[in-house]
Amino acid sequence: MPTVYRVLIVGLGTAGRGFAQIVHEQGARIAKQTGAEIRVVGVVTARRGSAYAANGLDLGAVLAAETLHSLPSAVADDALTMIATRSADVMVELTPTNLESGEPATSHITAALNRGMHVITANKGPAALHLSALRALAAQKGLFLGIEGTVMAGTPSLRLGWSSLAGADITRVRGIVNGTTNYILTQMEQGLDYAAALADAQKIGYAEADPTGDVEGHDAAGKAAILANVLMNAGMRPSDVATTGITGISAADVAAAQAAGERWKLIAEVSRGPDGIKASVQPMRLPNSHPLAGVSGGTNALTYTTDFVNDVTIIGPGAGALSTGFAVVGDLLALHRGERERANT
Amino acid sequence: MPTVYRVLIVGLGTAGRGFAQIVHEQGARIAKQTGAEIRVVGVVTARRGSAYAANGLDLGAVLAAETLHSLPSAVADDALTMIATRSADVMVELTPTNLESGEPATSHITAALNRGMHVITANKGPAALHLSALRALAAQKGLFLGIEGTVMAGTPSLRLGWSSLAGADITRVRGIVNGTTNYILTQMEQGLDYAAALADAQKIGYAEADPTGDVEGHDAAGKAAILANVLMNAGMRPSDVATTGITGISAADVAAAQAAGERWKLIAEVSRGPDGIKASVQPMRLPNSHPLAGVSGGTNALTYTTDFVNDVTIIGPGAGALSTGFAVVGDLLALHRGERERANT
Numbered sequence: 119m120p121t122v123y124r125v126l127i128v129g130l131g132t133a134g135r136g137f138a139q140i141v142h143e144q145g146a147r148i149a150k151q152t153g154a155e156i157r158v159v160g161v162v163t164a165r166r167g168s169a170y171a172a173n174g175l176d177l178g179a180v181l182a183a184e185t186l187h188s189l190p191s192a193v194a195d196d197a198l199t200m201i202a203t204r205s206a207d208v209m210v211e212l213t214p215t216n217l218e219s220g221e222p223a224t225s226h227i228t229a230a231l232n233r234g235m236h237v238i239t240a241n242k243g244p245a246a247l248h249l250s251a252l253r254a255l256a257a258q259k260g261l262f263l264g265i266e267g268t269v270m271a272g273t274p275s276l277r278l279g280w281s282s283l284a285g286a287d288i289t290r291v292r293g294i295v296n297g298t299t300n301y302i303l304t305q306m307e308q309g310l311d312y313a314a315a316l317a318d319a320q321k322i323g324y325a326e327a328d329p330t331g332d333v334e335g336h337d338a339a340g341k342a343a344i345l346a347n348v349l350m351n352a353g354m355r356p357s358d359v360a361t362t363g364i365t366g367i368s369a370a371d372v373a374a375a376q377a378a379g380e381r382w383k384l385i386a387e388v389s390r391g392p393d394g395i396k397a398s399v400q401p402m403r404l405p406n407s408h409p410l411a412g413v414s415g416g417t418n419a420l421t422y423t424t425d426f427v428n429d430v431t432i433i434g435p436g437a438g439a440l441s442t443g444f445a446v447v448g449d450l451l452a453l454h455r456g457e458r459e460r461a462n463t
Numbered sequence: 464m465p466t467v468y469r470v471l472i473v474g475l476g477t478a479g480r481g482f483a484q485i486v487h488e489q490g491a492r493i494a495k496q497t498g499a500e501i502r503v504v505g506v507v508t509a510r511r512g513s514a515y516a517a518n519g520l521d522l523g524a525v526l527a528a529e530t531l532h533s534l535p536s537a538v539a540d541d542a543l544t545m546i547a548t549r550s551a552d553v554m555v556e557l558t559p560t561n562l563e564s565g566e567p568a569t570s571h572i573t574a575a576l577n578r579g580m581h582v583i584t585a586n587k588g589p590a591a592l593h594l595s596a597l598r599a600l601a602a603q604k605g606l607f608l609g610i611e612g613t614v615m616a617g618t619p620s621l622r623l624g625w626s627s628l629a630g631a632d633i634t635r636v637r638g639i640v641n642g643t644t645n646y647i648l649t650q651m652e653q654g655l656d657y658a659a660a661l662a663d664a665q666k667i668g669y670a671e672a673d674p675t676g677d678v679e680g681h682d683a684a685g686k687a688a689i690l691a692n693v694l695m696n697a698g699m700r701p702s703d704v705a706t707t708g709i710t711g712i713s714a715a716d717v718a719a720a721q722a723a724g725e726r727w728k729l730i731a732e733v734s735r736g737p738d739g740i741k742a743s744v745q746p747m748r749l750p751n752s753h754p755l756a757g758v759s760g761g762t763n764a765l766t767y768t769t770d771f772v773n774d775v776t777i778i779g780p781g782a783g784a785l786s787t788g789f790a791v792v793g794d795l796l797a798l799h800r801g802e803r804e805r806a807n808t
Contacts, residue, residue, distance in 0.1 A: 140771060148630050272772040274627035281800075282619035282627065285493050285792045409778055412757045426485060426789035427617040430779035433754055435772055444771035447630045455626075456801050 120149040123450060124174075124206045126160040126235075128197045128226050129213035133240050133267070134161075135181065136443030137210065142177035148447065154454040156447070160195075160204050161186060164213070168195045170204050197222065201229045208453070210446055211239035217331070217340045217356050220247040231255045231263070238449040240267025240442050246340040246356050249347040262457070264449025265348070269295060269341045270418045272444035273434030279349045279422055281457065286424035288349055292387035293420035294413050295341040297436040298325045298332035299364045299384045303401075304414045307376060311369040324416060334363035335384065335399040342386040342397045345420075350388065352395045359386075360398040367401055375403045381411045465494040468795060469519075469551045471505040471580075473542045473571050474558035478585050478612070479506075480526060481788030482555065487522035493792065499799040501792070505540075505549050506531060509558070513540045515549050542567065546574045553607075553798070555791055556584035562676070562685045562701050565592040576600045576608070583794040585612025585787050591685040591701050594692040607802075609794025610693070614640060614686045615763045617789035618779030624694045624767055626802065631769035633694055637732035638765035639758050640686040642781040643670045643677035644709045644729045648746075649759045652721060656714040669761060679708035680729065680744040687731040687742045690765075695733065697740045704731075705743040712746055720748045726756045 125141075127134050141148075141156045149155040158175050162168040167186035169175055170193045179189055186192055193200075201209060209230035211223050220243035227237050227244050237256065239245070244252060245268045256263040266276050279288060294300050301324050305315035316333065319325035331337050339359040346352035346359075364384050375382050380403040388397045404411040409431050413419040418436030421429050435441045470486075472479050486493075486501045494500040503520050507513040512531035514520055515538045524534055531537055538545075546554060554575035556568050565588035572582050572589050582601065584590070589597060590613045601608035611621050624633060639645050646669050650660035661678070664670035676682050684704040691697035691704075709729050720727050725748045733742045749756040754776050758764040763781030766774050780786045 144632070144770070147632070152629055272631075273775050274623065277627045278619065278623070278777075282622045282793065284497055284796050286617075286789060287489070287492070407757070407759070409757060412752070412754060414752070425489070426785045426792075428780055428786070430618050430777065432623075432775065432777050434775035440771045441773070444631060447771075448627065451629050 120153045120155040121454060122155045122157050123208050123454070124157050124159045125208045125210055126162070126200060126204065126206045127158055127210050127212065128162050128201070129211065130161055130163045130166070131212065131214065132439045133442040134212040136439030136441070137212070137446045138177050138181055138443070140440060140443045140447055142181060152451055152454060154451055156450060159206055160200050162195055162197045162200045168193050168200060170195065170200065172205060197226055198229055201226060201233060201235070206235055208236045208238060208450065211237060211241050213241060215242045217243055217246060217336060220244045224248050224252070227252055228255065231259055231261055234259065234261070236262040236453055238264035238446050240271070240445050242268045242337070242340045242344065245347070246343040249344070250353055262453040264452060265344070266449050267442050267445025268344050270420065270434060270436050271438060272441035272448065273418065273432060273436070274448060275420045275432050276348055277448070277452070278430070278432050283422060283424060283427070283430065286426045288422055288424050289391070290387065290389040290423040291345050291349060291420055292385055294383055294410055294418050295386045295420065295436065296332055296338040296384060297416035297418055298329065299338070300413065300417070301415050302333070303364060303367070303372070303382050303384065306367070306369060306372045307381065312365070312367065333365050335361040338384060338386045338399040342388055342399055345386070346388045346395055346397050350390055350395050354395065354397055358397065360400070362400040364401050379406050380404060381406060383410055383413070385410070465498045465500040466799060467500045467502050468553050468799070469502050469504045470553045470555055471507070471545060471549065471551045472503055472555050472557065473507050473546070474556065475506055475508045475511070476557065476559065477784045478787040479557040481784030481786070482557070482791045483522050483526055483788070485785065485788045485792055487526060497796055497799060499796055501795060504551055505545050507540055507542045507545045513538050513545060515540065515545065517550060542571055543574055546571060546578060546580070551580060553581045553583060553795065556582060556586050556589070558586060560587045562588055562591060562681060565589045569593050569597070572597055573600065576604055576606055579604065579606070581607040581798055583609040583791050585616070585790055587613045587682070587685045587689065590692070591688040594689070595698055607798040609797060610689070611794050612787050612790025613689050615765065615779060615781050616783060617786035617793065618763065618777060618781070619793060620765045620777050621693055622793070622797070623775070623777050628767060628769060628772070628775065631771045633767055633769050634736070635732065635734040635768040636690050636694060636765055637730055639728055639755055639763050640731045640765065640781065641677055641683040641729060642761035642763055643674065644683070645758065645762070646760050647678070648709060648712070648717070648727050648729065651712070651714060651717040652726065657710070657712065678710050680706040683729060683731045683744040687733055687744055690731070691733045691740055691742050695735055695740050697742070699740065699742055703742065705745070707745040709746050724751050725749060726751060728755055728758070730755070
């Protein structure tokens with residue numbers, strides 16, 4: 119008999135729908151392979167209603183519904199009410215990211231941990247701003263706090279550092295952690311100027327109508343803070359990351375790099391040295407032979423520099439509904455294996 | 464108080480010395496960070512003696528000694544005697560690889576499991592030839608069998624597949640898993656012909672005096688069999704892998720690929736489709752834009768193709784004393800975390 123994990127999904131945007139779709143379509147296979155049955159019992163949205171069924175929701179109906187109000191399982195809960203009053207084992211926090219306050223996600227996570235639920239999130243806000251406090255609370259309660267999806271979506275980039283490379287001394291991690299800017303820079307190599315490349319990224323949904331968070335490097339800075347906090351217990355905030363975006367890169371800059379056998383990449387970097395831990399986000403020209411130079415379009419990559427195995431690089435998708443949904447599945451299976459998030463310090 | 468793991472090292476070649484060096488120099492830090500104290504109590508070699516000390520060997524003396532006969536801790540045990548009669552928690556098997564018989568490693572591993580010791584090995588022979596039987600024995604005894612170091616040395620390439628990507632459906636894994644041939648092909652791109660590139664690889668210690676196992680693809684075929692067995696429970700042997708080496712690649716072939724914006728790579732591939740599981744090793748021309756095309760010299764790489772996260776690639780060293788030694792440390796920490804090797808099926 120598989121172990122059943124009763125899950126609340128808080129936030130049913132792209133990531134929440136991706137997670138629900140994976141559970142709906144592949145949950146039986148995952149349970150058979152891993153012994154972990156993921157049973158979604160509650161879903162709460164900000165503006166499209168909520169649903170709860172103690173024995174498990176019909177996820178096909180949830181995914182097909184315009185709003186949840188019409189479902190037989192519809193309830194009137196807001197997020198904090200559902201967390202406070204409904205029965206579940208795991209709260210999955212997938213509301214929109216706010217890198218300044220970390221809300222409402224941080225309040226949801228705190229409430230769930232205080233009520234004895236494990237927490238899994240792909241929301242960068244709480245991880246970038248409040249990780250130490252949330253980890254301490256989870257540890258005090260003996261609960262799992264999974265944040266794999268906050269960096270590189272479903273590509274297991276954090277787990278590589280804190281788990282697979284445990285025992286090695288990680289002195290630096292650097293990489294391409296924002297797909298929007300990487301796509302824009304890749305398009306500029308095809309001859310587009312910055313404005314045209316941005317418009318193209320917006321057209322295909324890679325960039326938002328207000329692209330500031332991506333192109334000014336704030337999203338990458340949030341991820342750099344998460345890396346510093348997860349891997350080095352840095353207690354760093356996004357505002358501590360020295361950040362330069364890509365808006366100053368011109369078509370001429372891109373062409374000059376190409377002529378020299380180099381490519382512009384927006385590089386996030388965290389390093390630990392004699393002067394302490396430093397974090398930065400900045401455009402850099404990398405030679406074509408550099409492992410990160412070949413990472414194009416929406417693909418992301420991280421290179422860990424360690425004492426024993428030198429550089430280890432992981433490359434994979436940095437966004438996407440199924441990829442981010444899989445990050446939640448991966449964390450849930452890590453919980454099932456008995457892992458607890460921890461820092462490599 | 465850290466948990467103490469008393470370890471026997473069977474085979475003190477490059478990998479065994481690398482593991483001993485890591486424990487000697489970094490064991491205290493690792494214990495502090497992870498709670499796992501690695502205490503080497505026994506070392507056995509084929510021709511340079513053996514040593515055992517129930518409270519832990521002086522690894523500095525072991526690493527400095529010409530032979531172990533001169534040490535105060537010297538004993539007369541051969542490998543099977545040490546495994547059968549000495550007290551330890553983990554047997555680390557690092558004798559030379561034999562891809563035809565899997566011996567003597569398979570006998571060592573079987574004896575250790577039967578005596579109740581966990582086993583960690585970087586030896587490809589047992590993993591490529593006898594994995595199903597050894598796993599069944601380990602499972603029956605409730606013991607850990609770690610084989611991370613058999614593919615890509617300390618780069619956690621197997622763990623990425625069976626643990627970090629657990630829950631995803633892996634339909635294909637392909638990559639560059641032999642550093643010697645990759646180094647030769649990279650050198651040929653600098654204008655050397657095959658014979659000169661091979662001689663160069665031999666000079667710097669990348670290729671053995673008899674390079675057959677590498678250049679004919681046998682080493683890569685062994686790793687393909689391991690991947691098929693670990694990730695897909697294929698029950699496949701190296702001889703089941705359709706294998707072509709690089710000896711047929713001429714300087715003209717390499718130049719023609721370069722002129723077309725492509726690079727020759729020796730690609731190991733395992734895939735699962737409607738016709739079952741297939742495995743091959745063969746030279747392929749990859750476009751320069753392919754993620755594996757940029758993997759040069761002795762570096763290795765594996766790309767997992769999955770349903771949820773598309774392609775995830777890991778790149779890192781494929782050989783080396785410290786890297787292979789770290790693979791053993793990584794497996795020991797996985798044992799400490801309570802993981803058990805398992806297949807993703």
